[in-house]
Amino acid sequence: MNNNYAITANNLTKRFGDFVAVDNISFEVSKGEIFGFLGANGAGKTTAMRMLCGLSLPSSGTATVAGFDVYKQNEKIKRSIGYMSQKFSLYDDLTVKENMQFYGGIYGKSDAFIIKKTAFILNHLHLEKEANVLVKALPLGWKQKLAFSGAIFHEPEIVFLDEPTGGVDPVTRREFWNMIYQASDLGITIFVTTHYMDEAEYCNRVSIMVDGRIEALDTPSKLKSTYNAASMDDVFLKLARKAVRACRLNNWHETIFSF
Amino acid sequence: MRTIKFILQKEFRQIFRDASILRMILIMPIIQLVVLPWAADYEIKNIKLAVVDQDRSEYSRQLINKITASGYFNLAHYSSSYNEALHQIESDKADLILQIPIQFEKELVKENEATLFMAMNAINGVKASLGGTYLRTIIQNYNKNVRTEWIQFPRFNPETQIEIVSSSWYNPLMNYKYFMVPGILVILLTLIGMNLASINIVKEKEIGTIEQINVTPIKKYHFIIGKLIPFWVMGLVVLTIGIIISRVFYGIIPLGSFVTIYVFAAVYLLALLGLGLLISTYSVNQQQAMLLSFFIMMIFILLGGLYTSIDSMPEWAKWITRFNPVTYFIEVMRMVVLKGSSLIDIKYHLLKMVAFAVVFNSWAIFSYKKRS
Incomplete structure (x- = not known):
């Protein structure tokens, strides 16, 4: 495999019984890229992402993340990635500082690193005063920004973000994307799913999943010209209309993923 | 080692912030041990x-x-x-x-x-x-x-009469509290330990933080050990509270040594908490984990020899009691408290308990899957 790619996937597939959640997807993500992973509810985005993170075993196909094989080297992959799940990923009953300390600690970072990095993040997010506040007391937008900081605390090569801005107000979303750009400037590859098409415009490249397959993959501007659309919204609608899977599948996923 | 330190730090912080856990650890032993022995009596009166x-x-x-x-x-x-x-x-x-x-x-x-x-x-x-x-x-x-x-007796009593004079060894006054209190203490430890352990991992599943743990390079045994130790410490605290209460309220001073009790209890708790964590890895939500652990606990307690003597159970039930850690602990407690047995006297009990601990914990580590 090529060293210029952060992620490669080749005919990656995941089946749950008869149901094909992810159907032969192939793509590459270059190092340092902001890669948007779009699709309607139940299109298979989260399942694909979970396979790449080593949380779910693929049914067939191959994939590498940070140069490691998802089948055999999934524990090595975990050292190189950060992940922010759809569900809130910080501990509500720990303080801001304690959460940072915990995640830094289990990635094997030194005490000095943890102290320095925590101070940096708190300063950066203007959360110095809230350092010793329990996370459950923070508003959602702050929590999401904090969760993102937690996901890149150990300075991974790649960070996976699963709908990080769901339920967040437009101002905070804008701030959140600023943080993503800053992380990208540090050389971190960003793999992000979203439902907001304005956010898709911020990505270097975008893939659109429909019914478990990747229907389109290109830069936002090229996609708009290919599909003769004024905005990413239109591109998405044109593609997503082809979907035959019902949205209720989303619930069905949840029960499987809770393991 | 460093990883375990961070998990422990997190678990202890969470426990000390959870008022319901602290209440359970402090108030449950007091109520159970102060109230129950007066009512749970083998004698039938009234x-x-x-x-x-x-x-x-x-x-x-x-x-x-x-x-x-x-x-x-x-x-x-x-x-x-x-x-x-x-x-x-x-x-x-x-x-x-x-x-x-x-x-x-x-x-x-x-x-x-x-x-x-x-x-x-x-x-x-x-x-x-x-x-x-x-x-x-x-x-x-x-x-x-x-x-x-x-009635005037004939010179020789025509009916032979055998009179029985009995003496109760180890519990001369047949004080049933000496018999019940150590047993209730065991049940108490079982209840608290199993409950806390069985809902713990599943709670992280419900909140979703387990995903975040699974995506880190944390080792499975690190995670299980990190979960086990805090509850193990809590269990020993409960045991200590229980021993103090039985001393103050019932004047029960074990004939044997406290070392024997604590050594056995330490291994017992490892086995029990392993089972609790095992239940936790198999359950999807807290209700499931609670129901399952209650089901197992009922069997453990009813077939544990506290309320019914094991000797009078049918063969198949006796067979089940051999796989019941509670049975061994109740036996050991009574042996140490009433009879003054030492570690050497309970070595087979201890060995079996070590086996339980190894099996349950390895099983828990095995069944905890970071990847589905």
Whole structure:
């Protein structure tokens, strides 16, 4: 495999019984890229992402993340990635500082690193005063920004973000994307799913999943010209209309993923 | 090692912030150990007795006096009609009927023989059989008194009589609290340990933080050990509270050494918490984990030898008790507290408990999957 790619996937597939959640997807993500992973509810985005993170075993196909094989080297992959799940990923009953300390600690970072990095993040997010506040007391937008900081605390090569801005107000979303750009400037590859098409415009490249397959993959501007659309919204609608899977599948996923 | 340190730090912080866990650890032992032993008693008292006295003689009155004076029976009904007494049983106002027939006194004096009739309400089997036995003993005693008083013995007693004098070893006063309190302490430790452990990992599943853990390079055994140790410490704290309460309230000072108790309890807790974590890895939500652990706990406790003697169980049930960690701990507690057994005396119990601990914990590590 090529060293210029952060992620490669080749005919990656995941089946749950008869149901094909992810159907032969192939793509590459270059190092340092902001890669948007779009699709309607139940299109298979989260399942694909979970396979790449080593949380779910693929049914067939191959994939590498940070140069490691998802089948055999999934524990090595975990050292190189950060992940922010759809569900809130910080501990509500720990303080801001304690959460940072915990995640830094289990990635094997030194005490000095943890102290320095925590101070940096708190300063950066203007959360110095809230350092010793329990996370459950923070508003959602702050929590999401904090969760993102937690996901890149150990300075991974790649960070996976699963709908990080769901339920967040437009101002905070804008701030959140600023943080993503800053992380990208540090050389971190960003793999992000979203439902907001304005956010898709911020990505270097975008893939659109429909019914478990990747229907389109290109830069936002090229996609708009290919599909003769004024905005990413239109591109998405044109593609997503082809979907035959019902949205209720989303619930069905949840029960499987809770393991 | 460093990873475990961070997990431990997090777990302890979470435990000390959770008021309900702290309440469970502090208040549950106090209530259970202070209140329960007074009520959970093998002895049957306050048996409601209905007497059908059709003789109404001096002797029948004496007999009734003797029965009520024993302290086990309350005279609930007194009449001369059996049907009336039966009605008392039907309406649950009496547990036992003693019928003293007409001519009881006459026959006893003349024929040297008299018949009494006893009927019991067997809905509460223990009460009926124990009550029957008590009553029989009292009547026999009475019988003996009457004979010595009235009947001239021949020079040699025609009937051979064997008298039994008993002495209770290890618990000379047959103080049932010495017997019950160590057992209740075991149950307490089991309840708290299993409950806390079984809902713990599953709670992280529900909140979703387990995903975040699974995506880190954390080792499975690090995670399980990190979960195990805090509850293990809590368990030993509960045990200590329990030992203090049994000392202060019941004056129970183990004949054996505390080292023996703590060594065994330490291994026991590892086994039990391993089982709890195992349940947690198999469950999807807290309700499932709670139900499953209650189901297992019921079997453990009912077949643990606290309420029912294992020796009197059928063979298949005895077989089950061999796979019940609670049985071993109750046995060990009683051996150490009452008999003063040492570590050498309980070595087989200890070895079996080590086996339980190894099996449950390895199984828990195995069944905890970071990847689905």
